[in-house]
Amino acid sequence: VYSNASALVRLLKSRGLTVPDSEKAERYLEFIGYYRLSAYMYPLLQLPKEQHHYKPEASFDQVMMMYRFDKKLRMLIFNEIEKIEVAVRSTIVNIGCEQSGNPFWITAPNNFIDSVKFDRTMDLIKAELHRSREDFIVHFKQKYSNTYPPAWILAEVLPFGVVMNVYRNIKSLKTKKQIANK
Numbered sequence: 702v703y704s705n706a707s708a709l710v711r712l713l714k715s716r717g718l719t720v721p722d723s724e725k726a727e728r729y730l731e732f733i734g735y736y737r738l739s740a741y742m743y744p745l746l747q748l749p750k751e752q753h754h755y756k757p758e759a760s761f762d763q764v765m766m767m768y769r770f771d772k773k774l775r776m777l778i779f780n781e782i783e784k785i786e787v788a789v790r791s792t793i794v795n796i797g798c799e800q801s802g803n804p805f806w807i808t809a810p811n812n813f814i815d816s817v818k819f820d821r822t823m824d825l826i827k828a829e830l831h832r833s834r835e836d837f838i839v840h841f842k843q844k845y846s847n848t849y850p851p852a853w854i855l856a857e858v859l860p861f862g863v864v865m866n867v868y869r870n871i872k873s874l875k876t877k878k879q880i881a882n883k
Contacts, residue, residue: 706730716753718745719760726761733768741767786861792883793868794852800876804851813870822870825863826855833858 706727710720720726745759797806806812813819841850856864871877
């Protein structure tokens with residue numbers, strides 16, 4: 702049920718949550734949202750939690766401290782995950798090109814085990830190329846007559862899950878092992 706921020710602050714106070722600065726809490730509830738912040742309020746509830754009464758020392762400042770910590774941790778983790786994703790994409794593309802001797806190996810069916818999976822991957826590739834407004838894709842379409850760009854360009858527009866499907870479907874065990882070792 703939707704409530705305005707001042708009503709939510711009154712509700713939280715009535716349940717025993719200390720709110721040192723009501724106006725500040727109202728702004729946080731308005732711009733972050735009660736539902737998002739409720740995940741950080743949950744650990745501060747007394748047992749049984751279904752009664753929605755807060756522990757005596759629970760405060761809105763603690764809620765915000767946990768929210769900020771979680772946000773910073775998430776940003777750090779996503780930054781590191783992005784580095785890994787970029788390295789995996791690059792490794793698959795580079796070793797695939799090197800081992801096959803073909804910069805278009807991702808779109809060549811003879812490089813893959815399962816033709817049904819390959820066809821699904823190609824459908825996804827076509828959809829991503831059609832949807833993409835990236836400058837490098839627009840440039841490629843304008844300058845070259847190839848149906849598909851080289852693997853290193855494709856890998857930049859494909860969702861990571863599709864790149865991983867490409868890897869799983871690679872026919873050459875030697876190529877897969879070399880990618881995995883890298």
